[in-house]
Amino acid sequence: MKDIRVSHQRNLRSNWLIFEPGDRFLLGLKNKYAYEIGMIENNKIGNFIKPVIKRTDGGMAICYDISSLQPLSRIMEVRAVKVDEIRNFIIEIISAVKALEEFLLEASSITLNPEFIFS
DSSP states (O other), rough: TTTTEEEEEOOOEEEEEEEEEEEHHHHHHHIIOOOOOOOHSSSSSSOOOEEEEOOOOSSSSEEOOOOOOHHHHHHHHHSOOOOHHHHHHHHHHHHHHHHHHTOOGGGGGGGOGGGBBBB
């Protein structure tokens, strides 16, 4: 997640998780990432929150509506995770990878950071 600024925005109706790529990522956007951004912007990919892409003159922001959702990191702080929940989590990761394959996206492009996994 280098070269990407992560922030949260809250308003009266919703909470947003916002990724703002830095210059290095934006340079790669013209070749490698253009396809990926187009696919996540124009398709509903199973097991993923559909983003809103906001473009500005010099950059872009990838915004996810996380209203009513909790990050995995917070869930794990509050209570112990049960074996069934771990098994279901692994099954969900496998399902997410299969969903990416349907759109010819690489699984290596996702992060498994508990701060960015929502339930």
